Each structure stands twice: as structure tokens, then as C-alpha cells.
Amino acid sequence: MPASNLITGITGQDGSLIAKRLLEQGQRVTGLFRRSSADNFWRLKEMGILDKLTLLEADIESFGELGNILENGKFDKIFHLAGSSFTAESFRKPWQTFSLNTFAVFHILEAVRLKSPHTHLTIAGSSEVFGEFESSDVDLIRDSSSRFGPINPYGLSHLSNLQIMNYYRELYSLRIACPIMFNHESEYRGEQFLTKKLSSGVVRILENSDYSIVLGNLNAMKDWGSAKEFIEFLYLASENSFDGSFVLGTGHLTSVREIVSRVFEYVGIEIESIGDGLEEKILNRENGRVLISLDSRNLRVKETPPFKADRIECKNIFGDAPSKSVLDIIPDMVEFDLRKGR
Structure with a gap:
């Protein structure tokens, strides 16, 4: 049986x-x-x-x-x-x-x-x-x-x-x-997780000229599989x-920044970064559109070491x-x- x-x-x-x-x-x-x-x-x-x-x-x-x-x-x-x-x-x-x-x-x-x-x-x-x-x-x-x-x-x-x-x-x-x-x-990840936020977010960006993704720490690194x-x-x-x-x-180890680059690279969008810290923004290099901004509310109280x-x-x-x-x-x-x- x-x-x-x-x-x-x-x-x-x-x-x-x-x-x-x-x-x-x-x-x-x-x-x-x-x-x-x-x-x-x-x-x-x-x-x-x-x-x-x-x-x-x-x-x-x-x-x-x-x-x-x-x-x-x-x-x-x-x-x-x-x-x-x-x-x-x-x-x-x-x-x-x-x-x-x-x-x-x-x-x-x-x-x-x-x-x-x-x-x-x-x-x-x-x-x-x-x-x-x-x-x-x-x-x-x-x-x-x-x-x-x-x-x-x-x-x-x-x-x-x-x-x-x-x-x-x-x-x-x-x-x-x-x-x-x-x-x-x-692809079955929940919407609240970073990778899904990025994969679904880039699709929304392609469909909506006003949409942008809000993240926390671009330099965080994890063992992602x-x-x-x-x-x-x-x-x-x-x-x-x-x-x-x-x-x-x-x-x-892979950083959030590397995942961001991979997502936009896959859909053919060249990106560039301006600003520092929480003021940093990821832009579409071709038209200057803001694709990603940062918000302290998306930071952990304490980040787990890499x-x-x-x-x-x-x-x-x-x-x-x-x-x-x-x-x-x-x-x-x-x-x-x-x-x-x-």
C-alpha cells in the first residue's frame, strides 16, 4: 500500500x-x-x-x-x-x-x-x-x-x-x-517576501508607469537557495x-542588491543608483524613472548576520x-x- x-x-x-x-x-x-x-x-x-x-x-x-x-x-x-x-x-x-x-x-x-x-x-x-x-x-x-x-x-x-x-x-x-x-x-513564494516583492513588482512596473518598489536594506546578505x-x-x-x-x-551569500540587479536585467531594464543610505534610489538609466526607493519601516529591528x-x-x-x-x-x-x- x-x-x-x-x-x-x-x-x-x-x-x-x-x-x-x-x-x-x-x-x-x-x-x-x-x-x-x-x-x-x-x-x-x-x-x-x-x-x-x-x-x-x-x-x-x-x-x-x-x-x-x-x-x-x-x-x-x-x-x-x-x-x-x-x-x-x-x-x-x-x-x-x-x-x-x-x-x-x-x-x-x-x-x-x-x-x-x-x-x-x-x-x-x-x-x-x-x-x-x-x-x-x-x-x-x-x-x-x-x-x-x-x-x-x-x-x-x-x-x-x-x-x-x-x-x-x-x-x-x-x-x-x-x-x-x-x-x-x-515562484510560489508569498507576496510579503523580498524575492516575490521584486519579481511581481517588476511586472507591475512594466504595466504601470507610476509603480515603484519600496525596500529596506539593499546591502543585506543571505544564503538564498x-x-x-x-x-x-x-x-x-x-x-x-x-x-x-x-x-x-x-x-x-547573495545580497539584496544582486537580486535587484538580476530582476531588472532579466526584463531588459538597465538600472543605476543615486543617493546614500535610506536616501538611495534605483533608477531606470534610460528615462530616470524611480524603480526602487527605501523606507526605514522595512528595516529589521536587528539584522541577522550573513x-x-x-x-x-x-x-x-x-x-x-x-x-x-x-x-x-x-x-x-x-x-x-x-x-x-x-
């Missing part, structure tokens, strides 16, 4: 991508969604899989609901990908971020312990667990054994999740894979019942590691938004 999978956060970028991957392998997929995300099935529709899976409305913060679903479902694997995932928002709503991200993990693990202890879990982690660093730490390369020190509420919630997972592994022998994921993008590539390693971790944590990233993943850890476990840069997937993102006419 095909393996049975439960996915929380199935309407999001990662949830829909892993659902598609599992269905391609002939496996059964059940997805949980919140009532507030019921109108957010566009990814599943776009991938052509909405009618190929089972959807259940559920509150992942309700232990009772999760317990009933696990008892009735007999799932071989669970992918917990739901939660608050926008780091900047966590500064404005710290308690909500911590509550949603951490209590849900507690409830899922306790429900699995009591109702389905044979089930393998894959619980998404975040590189935001890394924060503070020593002055001697010059390379800023991170793996799952590196020092943690989150500097935002989102990272703090994920550090708590790592500790909760260790507790359930050690006391109850639950099998839990935790990919500590660096930024990963695709491909969500589709990352999903392959979540799939491998689950198929191999991997138990433990590992970092998932490209090992390469950490990058140690690819060796992932290669040692799976024989390979993510390698595709965000600059490689910008064309796919822009083409998607051009087709959608956003």
Missing part, C-alpha cells in the same frame, strides 16, 4: 511543493489548513494537485483535533511545515509568533507520542536560530552543531522547537528530522527515516547538498508573474 503522509501548512510554498513531490511518487497525501487559508489554495491549483489530495480544516494549536486526526489517519509520515514564517513580522507580534510556532510543535509531538508513535516526522527548522557570533568567527559558516543565539522572536521560537524535538527523541524515541533551512525561494531543491532533501530525510538535525543551504550553510553536513548525510543560487531561479519567478499578469 502506498505510504500515507500528513502535511501541515499544505497551502504554503513548502507544503504544496512537498505534496506535489509525494504525489508524483504515488503516495497518499492529506493536508491540514486553517480556515483563514481556505482561500489560499492557488498554489495547489497551479500545480494541478488540488483534486489529488485530501484536505482537512484543523487548528494545529488544538491537541484534541490533532489527536483525532492521527488516530483516524494512520499516517506513515508527517511533514510539519505550518507556522509563522515572516521574520520581520515576529518583531511586531512576538507572542503570536512564539505561540503558533512552538505550541504547535509541542501538540504535534505529544499527539504522535500518544496516538501514532511509529510515524516519522519532518519538522521545518530555520537558520534564524543562529544570531550572535564571536568576533573571531570570520567565515560565519553554520551547521547543526554551531552555536545558537537567535536575535529575533522567530528564531527564538525555532530554537525552542529544536530543544522540544530533542526532548521527545531522548525520552520517547520518536524519529524526527529537522532541516534547519536557510532562505529558499520559488531554491525551494524546489530544498524539498528534495526533505523528501530524502523522510524516505530514509532520518533522525536528527541538519542545515540546508547553498553555502553562498551566515551561510555548511554544505558538507548535508552531503555527508545524503550524498549531495543544495547548490542552486537564488539568482538562478529569478527568471522562473519573473516568468511566472508575467504569465499571471501581476
